[in-house]
Amino acid sequence: MRIKKLQSFLLSRLGASDRFLGRKAGIDTNASFGRPWMFEPGYSTVRQNYPAAGSTSGRIFAPYSVYKGKAALSINPILPTFTKLESGGIKVDRRGVMMLKFWPAIGERKYDWEKRQLFALSATEMGSIISMGPQDSCELFHDPSMLSSNAGQVRKSLAIKPHADGSGYFFNLNVVNNILKTSERFTVPVTTAEFAVMKAACSFALPHIMGWDRYTTHPPRRTEGSPSRVDTQLLDLEWDK
Amino acid sequence: MRIKKLQSFLLSRLGASDRFLGRKAGIDTNASFGRPWMFEPGYSTVRQNYPAAGSTSGRIFAPYSVYKGKAALSINPILPTFTKLESGGIKVDRRGVMMLKFWPAIGERKYDWEKRQLFALSATEMGSIISMGPQDSCELFHDPSMLSSNAGQVRKSLAIKPHADGSGYFFNLNVVNNILKTSERFTVPVTTAEFAVMKAACSFALPHIMGWDRYTTHPPRRTEGSPSRVDTQLLDLEWDK
Amino acid sequence: MRIKKLQSFLLSRLGASDRFLGRKAGIDTNASFGRPWMFEPGYSTVRQNYPAAGSTSGRIFAPYSVYKGKAALSINPILPTFTKLESGGIKVDRRGVMMLKFWPAIGERKYDWEKRQLFALSATEMGSIISMGPQDSCELFHDPSMLSSNAGQVRKSLAIKPHADGSGYFFNLNVVNNILKTSERFTVPVTTAEFAVMKAACSFALPHIMGWDRYTTHPPRRTEGSPSRVDTQLLDLEWDK
Amino acid sequence: MRIKKLQSFLLSRLGASDRFLGRKAGIDTNASFGRPWMFEPGYSTVRQNYPAAGSTSGRIFAPYSVYKGKAALSINPILPTFTKLESGGIKVDRRGVMMLKFWPAIGERKYDWEKRQLFALSATEMGSIISMGPQDSCELFHDPSMLSSNAGQVRKSLAIKPHADGSGYFFNLNVVNNILKTSERFTVPVTTAEFAVMKAACSFALPHIMGWDRYTTHPPRRTEGSPSRVDTQLLDLEWDK
Numbered sequence: 001m002r003i004k005k006l007q008s009f010l011l012s013r014l015g016a017s018d019r020f021l022g023r024k025a026g027i028d029t030n031a032s033f034g035r036p037w038m039f040e041p042g043y044s045t046v047r048q049n050y051p052a053a054g055s056t057s058g059r060i061f062a063p064y065s066v067y068k069g070k071a072a073l074s075i076n077p078i079l080p081t082f083t084k085l086e087s088g089g090i091k092v093d094r095r096g097v098m099m100l101k102f103w104p105a106i107g108e109r110k111y112d113w114e115k116r117q118l119f120a121l122s123a124t125e126m127g128s129i130i131s132m133g134p135q136d137s138c139e140l141f142h143d144p145s146m147l148s149s150n151a152g153q154v155r156k157s158l159a160i161k162p163h164a165d166g167s168g169y170f171f172n173l174n175v176v177n178n179i180l181k182t183s184e185r186f187t188v189p190v191t192t193a194e195f196a197v198m199k200a201a202c203s204f205a206l207p208h209i210m211g212w213d214r215y216t217t218h219p220p221r222r223t224e225g226s227p228s229r230v231d232t233q234l235l236d237l238e239w240d241k
Numbered sequence: 242m243r244i245k246k247l248q249s250f251l252l253s254r255l256g257a258s259d260r261f262l263g264r265k266a267g268i269d270t271n272a273s274f275g276r277p278w279m280f281e282p283g284y285s286t287v288r289q290n291y292p293a294a295g296s297t298s299g300r301i302f303a304p305y306s307v308y309k310g311k312a313a314l315s316i317n318p319i320l321p322t323f324t325k326l327e328s329g330g331i332k333v334d335r336r337g338v339m340m341l342k343f344w345p346a347i348g349e350r351k352y353d354w355e356k357r358q359l360f361a362l363s364a365t366e367m368g369s370i371i372s373m374g375p376q377d378s379c380e381l382f383h384d385p386s387m388l389s390s391n392a393g394q395v396r397k398s399l400a401i402k403p404h405a406d407g408s409g410y411f412f413n414l415n416v417v418n419n420i421l422k423t424s425e426r427f428t429v430p431v432t433t434a435e436f437a438v439m440k441a442a443c444s445f446a447l448p449h450i451m452g453w454d455r456y457t458t459h460p461p462r463r464t465e466g467s468p469s470r471v472d473t474q475l476l477d478l479e480w481d482k
Numbered sequence: 483m484r485i486k487k488l489q490s491f492l493l494s495r496l497g498a499s500d501r502f503l504g505r506k507a508g509i510d511t512n513a514s515f516g517r518p519w520m521f522e523p524g525y526s527t528v529r530q531n532y533p534a535a536g537s538t539s540g541r542i543f544a545p546y547s548v549y550k551g552k553a554a555l556s557i558n559p560i561l562p563t564f565t566k567l568e569s570g571g572i573k574v575d576r577r578g579v580m581m582l583k584f585w586p587a588i589g590e591r592k593y594d595w596e597k598r599q600l601f602a603l604s605a606t607e608m609g610s611i612i613s614m615g616p617q618d619s620c621e622l623f624h625d626p627s628m629l630s631s632n633a634g635q636v637r638k639s640l641a642i643k644p645h646a647d648g649s650g651y652f653f654n655l656n657v658v659n660n661i662l663k664t665s666e667r668f669t670v671p672v673t674t675a676e677f678a679v680m681k682a683a684c685s686f687a688l689p690h691i692m693g694w695d696r697y698t699t700h701p702p703r704r705t706e707g708s709p710s711r712v713d714t715q716l717l718d719l720e721w722d723k
Numbered sequence: 724m725r726i727k728k729l730q731s732f733l734l735s736r737l738g739a740s741d742r743f744l745g746r747k748a749g750i751d752t753n754a755s756f757g758r759p760w761m762f763e764p765g766y767s768t769v770r771q772n773y774p775a776a777g778s779t780s781g782r783i784f785a786p787y788s789v790y791k792g793k794a795a796l797s798i799n800p801i802l803p804t805f806t807k808l809e810s811g812g813i814k815v816d817r818r819g820v821m822m823l824k825f826w827p828a829i830g831e832r833k834y835d836w837e838k839r840q841l842f843a844l845s846a847t848e849m850g851s852i853i854s855m856g857p858q859d860s861c862e863l864f865h866d867p868s869m870l871s872s873n874a875g876q877v878r879k880s881l882a883i884k885p886h887a888d889g890s891g892y893f894f895n896l897n898v899v900n901n902i903l904k905t906s907e908r909f910t911v912p913v914t915t916a917e918f919a920v921m922k923a924a925c926s927f928a929l930p931h932i933m934g935w936d937r938y939t940t941h942p943p944r945r946t947e948g949s950p951s952r953v954d955t956q957l958l959d960l961e962w963d964k
Contacts, residue, residue: 061332062321062452064364077456080785091784123787128916130923193369197447200371204448206920207927208457211785215800216931302573303562303693305605318697434610438688441612445689449698543814544803544934546846559938675851679929682853686930690939 063101064201066194072111073171073188074101075198077205078120082214096209098126098202100158102173102186117175117184119158123210126202129160134192137161153178168192304342305442307435313352314412314429315342316439318446319361323455337450339367339443341399343414343427358416358425360399364451367443370401375433378402394419409433545583546683548676554593555653555670556583557680559687560602564696578691580608580684582640584655584668599657599666601640605692608684611642616674619643635660650674786824787924789917795834796894796911797824798921800928801843805937819932821849821925823881825896825909840898840907842881846933849925852883857915860884876901891915 065074080096103116119142121129128138142156159172168191175184190198207213306315321337344357360383362370369379383397400413409432416425431439448454547556562578585598601624603611610620624638641654650673657666672680689695788797803819826839842865844852851861865879882895891914898907913921930936 059328059330060452060455061326061330062455064451066365077453079456085784087782089782089784123920124789124914124916127919127923131915131919191365192372193365196368196372197364197451200368200444200447201451201453203923204453205456206923210787210920210924211783212800212924212927213457214783214785215802215928216936300569300571301693301696302567302571303696305692307606318694320697432606433613434606437609437613438605438692441609441685441688442692442694445694446697454698541810541812542934542937543808543812544937546933548847559935561938673847674854675847678850678854679846679933682850682926682929683933683935686935687938695939 064197066188066190067111068188069105071102071104071186071188073186073190075099075201077201077209079208080211082211090214092211095122096211097121098205098209100171100173102171102188104186115184117156117173117186119156119173123206126206126209130199130202130206132160132199134166135162150179163189166192169195305438307429307431308352309429310346312343312345312427312429314427314431316340316442318442318450320449321452323452331455333452336363337452338362339446339450341412341414343412343429345427356425358397358414358427360397360414364447367447367450371440371443371447373401373440375407376403391420404430407433410436546679548670548672549593550670551587553584553586553668553670555668555672557581557683559683559691561690562693564693572696574693577604578693579603580687580691582653582655584653584670586668597666599638599655599668601638601655605688608688608691612681612684612688614642614681616648617644632661645671648674651677787920789911789913790834791911792828794825794827794909794911796909796913798822798924800924800932802931803934805934813937815934818845819934820844821928821932823894823896825894825911827909838907840879840896840909842879842896846929849929849932853922853925853929855883855922857889858885873902886912889915892918 061076063074063076065072076099078097078099081093082090083093084090097120100119100121101116102119103111103113106112119140121140125140128140132138138158138160140158142158143151143154144156145151145154155174155176157172157174159170159174161170161172163169168189171186171188171190173184173186175182177183302317304315304317306313317340319338319340322334323331324334325331338361341360341362342357343360344352344354347353360381362381366381369381373379379399379401381399383399384392384395385397386392386395396415396417398413398415400411400415402411402413404410409430412427412429412431414425414427416423418424543558545556545558547554558581560579560581563575564572565575566572579602582601582603583598584601585593585595588594601622603622607622610622614620620640620642622640624640625633625636626638627633627636637656637658639656641652641656643652643654645651650671653668653670653672655666655668657664659665784799786797786799788795799822801820801822804816805813806816807813820843823842823844824839825842826834826836829835842863844863848863851863855861861881861883863881865881866874866877867879868874868877878897878899880897882893882897884893884895886892891912894909894911894913896907896909898905900906
C-alpha cells in the first residue's frame with residue numbers, strides 16, 4: 001500500500017515547505033520578484049471573502065451527499081472569484097475549492113447540521129484525490145488560522161484510507177481546537193461507487209475551480225473576420241518572453 | 242473476479258442500510274437535524290414529477306441504443322429539476338438520473354416498445370458502472386413502490402456481468418411484480434465498445450445529472466469589475482462555518 | 483494481444499448481426515414495433531444529407547492531422563442533425579460521426595488531397611478506439627453502398643494495430659472498389675502521443691456526436707421560479723412507463 | 724522504465740522527421756497538394772502573432788503554478804485563433820498551445836520573474852504528457868528560431884522524469900543560446916498530486932487548444948425546425964468524397 005502524505009502549507013508548524021515558500025513569495029512585495037500578483041500560489045482557507053452567512057443570493061445548492069451510520073459527508077465546488085485588471089484582462093482573485101462538510105449522526109436517521117465541520121480542498125489537494133488508486137491513502141493537514149495570531153491553535157486533518165477488502169475508503173476528519181479545548185472526529189465510509197462519483201465530480205469541477213473555464217468561454221485573441229496572415233517578424237513569446 | 246453488490250436503499254426489505262438512513266433523514270423534519278431540505282440524500286425513483294406521457298414539449302430524444310437478438314437497450318440522461326429559494330439561490334429539487342430502457346424482441350428485427358421496462362440509475366449507481374473494470378460485476382436493486390403502500394410488491398434488479406472471454410458484458414434486467422403475478426427478464430449482450438460508449442456517456446452526463454453544471458454556468462460570487470482586496474478579517478467559512 | 487473484431491452492420495455480406503437487426507428494425511414500419519423512429523439504431527454512412535461540395539457555409543475547419551512518410555491522416559467530428567417534433571421536442575435526425583481522412587504522399591513533403599478516402603466512425607466505433615489498450619488491435623468494416631443496389635461493390639476496412647515496441651499504432655485503411663476495379667491502401671504510423679490526442683479528442687467529441695450536449699444546454703423540465711413540491715401521486719416513469 | 728523520446732519538428736538539426744515533412748507540406752504551395760491551407764500540420768512556436776507585451780486587454784490570468792526550492796513553474800492554455808473563410812466557414816489560423824513558464828528562485832521565498840523561460844506545448848506534445856504512466860519519461864526539443872536565419876542557435880529541451888520513489892516527476896528545462904553564449908537550467912520537482920492537476924488541466928484544455936470546442940458551440944448543419952427526410956440520392960461524403 002502506497003501512502004501519500006501531503007503536508008499542506010497550511011500546517012505552518014511543519015516549517016517552510018516548498019509550497020509554503022511559494023505562498024510567501026506571493027505575499028512578498030520585493031521588487032526583484034517581478035509580477036507576483038499574477039501568480040497566486042496555492043490556496044489559503046484563511047482569507048476567503050465569502051458572503052456572510054444567510055446571504056445566499058445566487059448560491060447553488062447541489063451537493064453530493066452520503067449519509068452513513070456515524071456521520072454524513074457532502075461535497076460541492078466553490079468557484080474562484082476574479083478581478084478586472086486595468087488592462088482589460090481578468091485574473092483569479094481567490095482560488096476556488098472543493099468544500100467537504102462533515103456533520104454527525106445524533107440518533108437513528110438524525111444528523112446535526114449545526115455541528116458540521118468544513119475542509120476546503122485546493123486544486124492540488126483535489127489532484128491528490130483524483131490520482132488515488134484503490135490501495136492508496138491520502139492525508140491532508142490544514143490550519144485555518146495559519147496566517148493569523150491564532151496560528152497553530154486549530155488543526156484539521158483529513159485522512160482517506162482504503163477499506164481492507166477494497167470495497168471503498170474511510171474518510172476521517174479530525175479537528176483539534178486548543179482554544180476551545182475540543183477534539184472532534186468524523187468517520188464516513190465511502191463505497192467504491194460513491195468514491196467514483198466524487199472523483200468524476202472533482203475531475204469535472206477542477207478546471208472550473210482553477211478558473212480555466214474562462215480561457216474557453218472568453219477566447220481573448222480571436223481574429224475571426226479579420227484573417228491575419230502569419231507575420232514572421234512578430235514577437236515570439238517563447239523566444240523573447 | 243470482484244463482485245460489487247449494491248443494495249440500493251430502494252430495496253426496503255433489506256432493512257435500513259446506511260444510505261437508507263440518509264434518505265429517511267431527508268424526510269424527517271426533526272428540528273435537531275438543521276437544514277435537511279438542503280441535502281436531499283440519494284435519489285428515489287418513486288416520486289418523480291415527470292410530465293404526463295404525451296407531454297413531450299421540450300424533450301430531447303437522443304438515446305444511445307443497442308439492438309440485440311433477444312432485446313434492445315437504450316440509455317439517456319434525465320436532468321435534475323431546480324427550485325428557486327427566497328434568498329435568490331437555487332437548489333436541486335429532484336435529482337437527475339440515467340434512464341435505462343429494455344424492450345423485448347418479438348421476431349426477426351422486430352421489437353415491442355410497449356413492453357419496455359425502465360431502470361433509473363442514480364448518480365451513485367452511475368458511479369458503480371463508471372468504476373467497473375473488465376472483470377467486475379455489478380448488481381442493483383430497486384423497489385419503485387418503496388415508500389408507498391405497495392412497498393415490496395415489485396422488485397427490479399439490474400445485473401451487469403462480464404462475458405467469460407472479456408469481450409463485453411451482459412445486462413440483465415429482472416422485474417418481478419407480485420401484484421400482476423408477472424416476472425419479466427431481459428438480457429442484452431453489450432460489447433466492450435458499446436460499454437465504453439456508455440461509460441463515456443455516463444461520465445459526461447454525471448455532473449449534469451448532479452446539477453453541478455449550474456455551479457459553472459452561474460458563477461455566484463464573481464467580483465469582476467469590482468476588485469476586492471483580500472480581507473483577512475472576513476469570515477472564514479472553513480473555520481467558523 | 484487481444485484482438486477486437488468489429489463487424490459493422492455496414493458489411494451486409496456478413497449476414498444479419500445483432501446490430502444489423504437493430505438497423506433493420508429502425509427501418510421496419512411494423513406497427514408492433516412501437517415508436518421505431520425515436521430509436522435510430524446505429525449510423526449509416528449511406529444516407530448523409532451533407533451540403534454539396536463547395537457549400538461550406540458555417541463549416542468549421544480544425545482537423546487534427548498527422549503527416550507521415552506514405553500518407554497523411556486527419557480526424558474531425560461531424561455533429562448530428564436534429565429535427566423538431568410536433569410536440570415541441572427535438573430528436574436526432576442523422577447521427578454524428580468522427581470523420582477520418584487518409585490521403586497519399588506523392589513525393590517528398592507533397593500529399594495529394596484529391597486522392598483522399600474517408601472513413602466515418604460511429605459512436606460505437608469511437609468507443610472501440612477509446613477503449614483500446616496499448617496492446618489492443620481493432621478492425622472495422624464499412625460498405626458505403628450497403629443499402630443501395632451497389633451493395634457489396636465497395637469494401638472499406640480500417641485496421642488499427644499496435645507497433646511491436648509499444649510506441650504507437652499503425653492505421654491502415656484499405657478500400658476495394660469492384661466497380662472501378664481499384665484497390666487502395668493507406669498506412670499511417672501514429673505515435674503514442676498522437677493516439678493520446680485522438681483518444682482525448684474522441685472522448686471530448688463523443689457526447690456531442692451522440693447529441694447528448696442537447697440534454698445539458700436545453701434543460702427541458704427546469705422548474706426554477708416555480709418551486710414544485712414533490713407529488714407522490716405523480717406518475718412514476720420507471721414504474722408505469 | 725519506458726522512455727518516450729519525441730523529436731519535435733522544431734529541432735531542425737535532427738533532419739526531416741515525418742512530422743517535419745508535414746509541416747513543410749503545409750507551406751509548400753505545389754498545386755498537386757490540393758487544399759493545403761485547410762490542414763495546418765503541427766504547430767510552430769516561431770510565428771505567433773501575439774499581442775505586444777503590455778497589451779493584455781482581454782487576457783485571462785489563471786495559471787496553475789508550483790513554487791519549489793530552486794524554481795517555479797506555471798502552466799496556462801493559449802487558445803487558437805481563427806480566420807473566417809469567404810465561404811462563411813471558419814478555420815484555425817494559429818494552433819493553440821499549453822504554455823509552460825519556468826523562473827528561478829533567487830533567495831528564500833523570492834523568485835525572479837524577469838528571468839523566466841517559456842516552452843509552448845503543441846497538442847501532440849500535450850498528448851505525450853497526458854499518456855505518461857507513473858514510470859514514464861518524456862523529452863521534448865524546440866528550436867524557437869527554426870524557420871529563421873537563426874535556426875539552430877537556440878535549443879530548448881524539456882525533460883520530464885519520474886522520481887525514483889514514484890512520488891512525482893522532475894520537470895527540467897534546459898535552454899542553450901549559442902548567440903548569447905548562455906545556458907540556463909531549471910529544475911522543478913512536481914508531486915503526483917500536482918502532476919494529476921496538470922494532466923487533468925491538459926485534458927480539459929486540449930479540445931479547446933485544438934479548436935474543437937467550435938464544433939460544439941456552432942453546430943454547422945443543424946436542421947431544427949425543418950425536418951429533412953433522409954434522401955438516399957444525396958452525396959455520400961465517405962463514398963464520393
